[in-house]
Amino acid sequence: MEYRTLGNTDLQLSxxxxxxxxxxxxxxxxxxKKDSIEAIHASLDNGVTSLDTAPFYGFGLSEELIAEALKGKDRTKVQILTKFGLVWDGSNAGKGAHFFDIRDNGQNLSVYEYSSKANIIKEVEESLKRLNTDYIDLLQQHWPDVTTPIDETMEAMETLIRQGKIRAAxxxxxxxxxxKEASKTLVPASNQVAYSxxxxxxxxxxxxYSVENNIGIIAYSPIERGLLSGKYFQNETLKSDDHRNGYFGQFDLDKMKTLLKTLAPIAAEKNATLAQLVLRWTTLQKGVTVxxxxxxxxxxxxxxxxxxxxxxxxxxxxxINSQLVDFKK
Structure with a gap:
């Protein structure tokens, strides 16, 4: 595994x-649950030291599963990355900017973007409890909140750093x-963004801008939620409540198939899967930290x-780069 310094911090992430x-x-x-915990254990056993989660992921369940998986592990050798700023019914309900509505476990929930100082402090305490830890290595604002000044949000994270509850923001x-606006108050260690x-x-x-200002880039959805693995062109089916049923519709699948045909022989030569090749390509792109x-x-x-x-x-x-065109419909 490769380990990289995140932005202007001393955090070393896988x-x-x-x-x-x-x-x-x-x-x-x-x-x-069993598969999820085994996945985390297998990651740790194979050099992955950094785990990225959020309260919204399973409405707390993802953080709880990480805590369970880390029982008995050396906390100092694992970096926990979590977030704040998405709230739902029962958790600052109706505050902030409405983001979307969702049905989960038989409940209809409304999700809001809300990053006030009071909410950040509240969410961090809740995450620390779910994660069963006394500090978070990287705390991230999940989505921007137009109802809260950015300086208030960044000042709250500065306070949490001073308190030792988070190592980086x-x-x-x-x-x-x-x-740029956030950086006027506190230069973020990183920006987690979609990239593939x-x-x-x-x-x-x-x-x-990120390279020039030493802000790390955390790339999410590098395999486009499984689409670039190629398996969804092989009669793979999704459950009816899987968001990818709609998500995949934004792409021109014919262009996708052409790209995968180009990648397949390169992957085969490396004795790798398409997903592995795509992941490795992403780690090698300019500015990408993890x-x-x-x-x-x-x-x-x-x-x-x-x-x-x-x-x-x-x-x-x-x-590979010569084959990358506009894949959106």
Missing amino acids: AITYGAFAIGGTMWGGNE GVSNHNLELL MLNRAIETELVP VLAGARNAEQAISNAQAIDIDLSADELHA
Whole structure:
């Protein structure tokens, strides 16, 4: 595994970081607890030291599963990354900006973006309890909140750093304008953003600015929630409540198939899967510090971790990049 320094901090994160969205079950058609915990254990056993989660993932379940998986482990050798700023019914209900509505476990819930100082302090205490830890390595604002001044949000994280409850502060889903505004109060350690072969929008503005200002980029959805693995072109089916039924519809699948045909022989030569090749490509892109890779069982977790071992030459990277067009419909 490769380990990389995150932005302007002393945090060393594994280049492949475990993404714990799916194990929360919400929007992913449920979860299997045993498989989820085994996936985390397999990640740790194969060099992955960083785990990225959020209160929204399973409405607390993802954080609780991480806590259970880490029982008996050396906490100092694991970096826990979590978030704040998405609240739902029963948790500051109706405050902030309405984000979306969702049905989960038979309940209709309204989710809001809310990053007031009071809410951040509240959410961190709740996360610390669910995670069964006394500090968070990286706390990230999950989504921007137009109802709260950015300086209030960043000042709250400064306070948490001074208190020792978090080691570093980051943001997520921030465009260049918001990132600059946040930096006036506290330069974020990182910005977690969507980035993949199919979605390279950050390369134009965010990457140059982040590199120049030593702000780490945490890339999420590198495999586009499984689409770039190729298995959904092989009669793979999704549960009816899996959000990917709609998510995949944004892409031109014919162009996708052409890309995968180009990638397949490169992956085969490396004795790798398409997903592993895609993950490794992502770790090698300019400005990217770490790449999030979700896994719902041990087999997937091991495969993700082993992606870092793939050697891609400059010529091979160029060959791949030459095939990357606009894949959106």
